[in-house]
Amino acid sequence: MLQQKIPATVITGFLGAGKTTMIRNLLQNAGGKRIALIINEFGDLGVDGDVLKGCGAEACTEDDIIELTNGCICCTVADDFIPTMSKLLERENRPDHIVIETSGLALPQPLVAAFNWPEIKTQVTVDGVITVVDSAAVAAGRFADDHDRVDALRVEDDNLDHESPLEELFEDQLTAADLIVLNKTDLLDAAGIQTVRDEVASRTARKPSMIEAKNGEVAAAVLLGLGVGTEDDIANRKSHHELEHENGEEHDHDEFDSFVVELPALSDPSAFIERLKGVIAEHDVLRIKGFADVPGKPLRLLIQAVGSRIDNYFERAWAPGEVRGTRLVVIGLHDMDEQAVRAAIAAAV
Numbered sequence: 065m066l067q068q069k070i071p072a073t074v075i076t077g078f079l080g081a082g083k084t085t086m087i088r089n090l091l092q093n094a095g096g097k098r099i100a101l102i103i104n105e106f107g108d109l110g111v112d113g114d115v116l117k118g119c120g121a122e123a124c125t126e127d128d129i130i131e132l133t134n135g136c137i138c139c140t141v142a143d144d145f146i147p148t149m150s151k152l153l154e155r156e157n158r159p160d161h162i163v164i165e166t167s168g169l170a171l172p173q174p175l176v177a178a179f180n181w182p183e184i185k186t187q188v189t190v191d192g193v194i195t196v197v198d199s200a201a202v203a204a205g206r207f208a209d210d211h212d213r214v215d216a217l218r219v220e221d222d223n224l225d226h227e228s229p230l231e232e233l234f235e236d237q238l239t240a241a242d243l244i245v246l247n248k249t250d251l252l253d254a255a256g257i258q259t260v261r262d263e264v265a266s267r268t269a270r271k272p273s274m275i276e277a278k279n280g281e282v283a284a285a286v287l288l289g290l291g292v293g294t295e296d297d298i299a300n301r302k303s304h305h306e307l308e309h310e311n312g313e314e315h316d317h318d319e320f321d322s323f324v325v326e327l328p329a330l331s332d333p334s335a336f337i338e339r340l341k342g343v344i345a346e347h348d349v350l351r352i353k354g355f356a357d358v359p360g361k362p363l364r365l366l367i368q369a370v371g372s373r374i375d376n377y378f379e380r381a382w383a384p385g386e387v388r389g390t391r392l393v394v395i396g397l398h399d400m401d402e403q404a405v406r407a408a409i410a411a412a413v
């Protein structure tokens with residue numbers, strides 16, 4: 065008997081937009097669907113996997129959560145994604161739906177194209193690409209902020225074919241979308257949200273629907289079942305990179321850098337977080353996430369910084385045998401001064 069293709073939803077969006085938060089909410093409200101989740105993170109601490117495994121949703125047990133940690137999924141399609149999908153499809157107990165969270169720096173286009181590989185195409189179809197947008201970051205001009213600098217460079221160097229890397233990635237992720245979720249609307253007023261809608265609409269020639277959300281709260285029925293078959297429409301969603309290098313030149317993530325900082329226990333987490341805000345602002349760090357050891361506390365403290373907005377909460381107990389420690393992934397543009405950022409974070413403890 066011919067098996068029905070399994071729908072796969074690709075969830076993309078820039079660092080810190082709220083992808084993991086939205087997926088966590090989805091898993092807790094999946095309405096009886098069994099979901100397999102493939103998570104790809106930039107930076108190798110596996111924070112997203114931990115957050116999702118910790119949500120205890122029946123829709124998706126720990127076995128159904130697969131982490132791809134060898135770099136951005138868009139660059140490791142052949143070595144990482146295809147073999148992972150093949151293994152998943154060989155399972156006896158196949159999922160009803162597959163959800164893929166790309167890293168915040170990934171281009172969705174090569175991933176969607178992978179669904180046209182013969183061994184995948186016969187068994188799976190892309191239900192839709194959902195792009196999560198940090199509305200507050202858009203309103204703050206995060207993705208357009210170094211226009212002047214790039215324009216100045218372009219005058220000096222005719223060969224410069226890139227816009228700012230943030231802007232380009234933002235547009236590529238929007239161009240791939242079947243549905244755009246304008247998240248974090250709690251941080252804006254109505255006029256601010258309208259500005260974000262206009263800005264987002266102006267960044268893609270395609271006009272996918274847009275919905276607004278707070279804390280990634282979107283009904284499962286809205287996210288799953290778009291039924292698009294996006295892999296058949298990739299010709300209309302080319303990334304800047306594909307348009308510039310039609311001859312197949314490799315795309316890479318040279319514009320971004322990440323490293324892990326190991327720190328001692330935090331005796332005063334609030335003071336550390338206040339000082340961390342200063343470090344982020346001074347060095348223009350894009351994203352910090354990780355966890356901390358707070359002496360005397362049985363739970364580990366999760367720290368999530370998106371720009372200089374920092375959330376922190378006690379997440380889960382240290383597991384038996386797990387070494388307590390403080391580890392943070394730091395992500396920034398390539399010109400970020402790693403040594404200076406390391407020293408500044410260490411001095412903030």
Ligand SMILES: Nc1nc2c(ncn2[C@@H]2O[C@H](COP(=O)(O)OP(=O)(O)OP(=O)(O)O)[C@@H](O)[C@H]2O)c(=O)[nH]1
Pocket residue numbers: 077078079080081082083084085086105112167168169247248249250251277278279280351368369370375
């Ligand atoms: N105020 C506010 N914060 C949010 C909202 N959604 C998510 N956040 C917070 O934003 C931070 C980043 O959220 P994540 O869900 O980890 O974002 P992500 O897109 O998975 O991030 P990466 O994995 O780095 O790409 C966390 O601290 C969330 O609690 C929202 O709607 N409003």
